[in-house]
Amino acid sequence: MRKYTPKDNVQAKAYYTDRFWVSPRVPQSPVEEGTHFAKVVETLGAQCKEAYIVDGQLVVHIDATENFNVMKTLKEQCGYTQCSEQSAVDYLAQDGEFELFWQLLNIDEAKRIRVTTRIKQGEAIESIEKLYKSANFAERELFDMFGIKVNNHPFLKRILMPDDWEGHPLLKTYPLHGDEFASWYEVDKIFGKEYRDIIGPENRDPAMIDRYDTKRFSRIGYEVPFAADYTDEEQQPVEYSDTFLVDYNKPSKTLDERK
Amino acid sequence: MAQHQVNYASAAGLPIALTSVDKLVNWGRSNSLWPLTYGLACCAIEMMASGASRYDFDRMGTIFRASPRQADVMILAGTLSKKHSEFARRLYDQMTEPKWVISMGSCANTGGMFNTYATVQGVDRIIPVDIYLPGCAPRPETLQYALMMLQKKIRRESADMKKRPIQDLTNQKGPRKARLI
Ligand code: SF4
Numbered sequence: 001m002r003k004y005t006p007k008d009n010v011q012a013k014a015y016y017t018d019r020f021w022v023s024p025r026v027p028q029s030p031v032e033e034g035t036h037f038a039k040v041v042e043t044l045g046a047q048c049k050e051a052y053i054v055d056g057q058l059v060v061h062i063d064a065t066e067n068f069n070v071m072k073t074l075k076e077q078c079g080y081t082q083c084s085e086q087s088a089v090d091y092l093a094q095d096g097e098f099e100l101f102w103q104l105l106n107i108d109e110a111k112r113i114r115v116t117t118r119i120k121q122g123e124a125i126e127s128i129e130k131l132y133k134s135a136n137f138a139e140r141e142l143f144d145m146f147g148i149k150v151n152n153h154p155f156l157k158r159i160l161m162p163d164d165w166e167g168h169p170l171l172k173t174y175p176l177h178g179d180e181f182a183s184w185y186e187v188d189k190i191f192g193k194e195y196r197d198i199i200g201p202e203n204r205d206p207a208m209i210d211r212y213d214t215k216r217f218s219r220i221g222y223e224v225p226f227a228a229d230y231t232d233e234e235q236q237p238v239e240y241s242d243t244f245l246v247d248y249n250k251p252s253k254t255l256d257e258r259k
Numbered sequence: 260m261a262q263h264q265v266n267y268a269s270a271a272g273l274p275i276a277l278t279s280v281d282k283l284v285n286w287g288r289s290n291s292l293w294p295l296t297y298g299l300a301c302c303a304i305e306m307m308a309s310g311a312s313r314y315d316f317d318r319m320g321t322i323f324r325a326s327p328r329q330a331d332v333m334i335l336a337g338t339l340s341k342k343h344s345e346f347a348r349r350l351y352d353q354m355t356e357p358k359w360v361i362s363m364g365s366c367a368n369t370g371g372m373f374n375t376y377a378t379v380q381g382v383d384r385i386i387p388v389d390i391y392l393p394g395c396a397p398r399p400e401t402l403q404y405a406l407m408m409l410q411k412k413i414r415r416e417s418a419d420m421k422k423r424p425i426q427d428l429t430n431q432k433g434p435r436k437a438r439l440i
Contacts, residue, residue, distance in 0.1 A: 161377070162342040169376060178376030186344035186379050202380040206369060216391075 028052045028059075036109050040078050044070060057112045064100070064117045068126045071102065071115070075131050080104040080113060083132035086139065088146050090172045092121060098148060100125060124149040145170035164189075177204055284418035288331070288357060289410040295330035296323040297350065300337025302364035302396045309399035321406060327353040332409070334402070335386070338366040339379040351386050359413070361405055362388045365395045 002018065031037050031051055037058040041051045047070050050061040062070050074080040085103040092098065101116045119125060127150045129135045139150040140159040147168040150156055158165060166181045167174055177183070187199050209217055214228045224230060298306055310316045310323055324330045327350045339347055351360070362382050365371035368391050370380035382388060389412060392405045 160342075165342075174376070176375055182341070182376040185341045186385055189345055190348045190385055199384055202384070203369070204374060204380065206374065 026054050028054050031058065036111055037113075040074070040113065043077050044073060047073070054114075057114055059114045059116065062115055062117050064119045064123070064125060067100075067102070067115070067117060068128055068131070071104075071128045071131050074104055074113065074115070079106045079108050081107060083128065083134050083138070084112075086128075086135055086142065088142055088148060090146065090170065091118075093172060096120065098146060100142075100148070102128070119148070124151050126151050127153040129153055144168065147171070177202075281418040282414075285414045285416065288418075289413040291320040291322075292332050292359070292406065292409065292413075293322050293324045293330050294332040294334045294361075295327050295350065295354065296325050297333060298336045299339055299343070299347075300364075300366060302336040302366065305396045305399055306334055306336040306363065306402060309402045314399040314403065316403070316406075319403070319406060319410075327351075328355060330354050331357065332359050332361060332406075333386070334361045334363050335367040335382045335388075336363040338371065338373055339382050340377050341379055342377070344379050344385050347382070348385050359389045359409055360386055361390045361392060361402075361409060363392045363402060363405070364397055365393065368393065371395060 002021065029052065031041055031053055037051075037053065040058060041048055041060070044051075044060065044062075047062055047066050048060050049063065052059055060070075071083075082105040083102055084105050085101075087101065089099040089101070095118075097118045097120055099116055099118055101114055104113045104115065106112070117125075125148060127135065127139055129139065129152075136154070137159060139153050140155070140157060142148050143150055143153075143156055144158040144160050145168055157163065161169065162185075165185075167179055178185075183202050184193075184196055187193075187195055191199070211217065211219065212229075212231050212233075214224050214226065214230060298304075308314060310321075316322070321332075327333075331354070333351055333354060335347065351358070360382075362368050366373060366378070367382045370378050372395070374380075379385065390405045390409050392401060394401055397405075
């Protein structure tokens with residue numbers, strides 16, 4: 001929960017000073033002796049670089065080159081028969097690395113494991129599709145969204161974006177509104193590049209009003225015929241009524257004055 | 260015989276109604292607008308509701324067709340992603356003239372809340388739109404109203420599809436001016 005801040009007098013000051021609030025880390029605890037997870041860590045042996053418990057789940061850090069062997073051990077010896085999720089996190093700006101994770105589920109024990117590793121940009125990862133069929137689409141998405149190559153994948157092709165797309169949208173460096181290629185994608189593809197001038201750039205301002213566009217906007221108070229051309233008309237300043245202007249800087253409570 | 264039977268001969272008239280070709284053709288066109296069964300996102304749910312028995316599009320002569328070759332209207336109901344824009348345009352091209360387009364919902368009109376790299380910011384970037392229908396999602400009544408507005412629009416168009424003039428409704432008193440789009 002955020003700390004409560006009084007929200008009266010909201011006009012005068014912004015009451016959210018913690019806009020870029022960073023949530024506290026979930027506490028980590030060591031793996032206890034004699035539990036199921038202790039056995040898993042023991043089975044993995046030297047492959048496990050670091051292991052701890054978060055939220056009742058075991059988190060295992062491994063070497064990126066060993067992911068297939070680790071997953072094989074977990075599946076065949078520890079009963080983790082489902083790979084429910086696999087993706088990456090872009091820490092390129094922070095650490096110059098991607099964090100990859102695999103979320104595994106043991107149905108017999110009702111336990112979950114997260115296997116994580118770190119790779120540099122341009123490095124590839126081994127496919128675990130031979131162990132878990134669900135990894136097929138997840139790895140394609142990994143490739144599509146981050147550009148991480150997956151070795152020995154049967155069909156490594158973009159899954160969400162079109163095949164001829166440029167860039168990998170889930171990278172933190174990718175702009176939300178898309179780069180130049182993205183913003184002209186449909187125009188280039190359907191009509192060709194020469195139609196860019198005719199169609200024009202995308203309007204990214206949802207509140208845009210064009211006062212001279214008499215086809216789409218009505219000029220309330222200054223009605224003109226549909227599609228009339230008023231581009232050379234003189235700019236009329238917006239009129240305000242002085243009687244309705246309210247001075248928001250004045251304190252609203254005037255009890256004292258009345259007294 | 261039944262009382263409503265008309266004796267044409269004794270009424271000194273024949274069953275003749277005078278009209279123009281434009282009116283007759285547009286009467287036919289506007290009363291059998293067949294939209295393409297084509298939904299893109301959540302707005303399509305409202306479009307389905309309009310087609311179902313409670314709101315009953317059929318009574319307006321609006322019957323959804325499964326093939327673009329048989330359709331007159333394309334209701335772009337929902338978020339058009341950039342990946343799909345090519346196919347939407349292909350479906351539009353496959354429809355036979357005369358054809359009209361209703362852009363349904365804020366996503367189709369402007370991209371709506373999806374102000375992102377993957378969404379087409381308004382379907383009018385790739386397809387000419389006749390009616391923009393605001394709302395997220397517009398209720399079925401709104402879609403029906405849009406269709407009625409489209410019918411009105413068709414009725415005042417020329418039946419000659421090469422011209423497709425629209426009349427200037429703001430100048431009602433004088434002779435009706437027709438402009439080419
Ligand atoms: S306008 Fe709203 S309801 Fe319609 S497709 Fe977009 S998000 Fe869905």
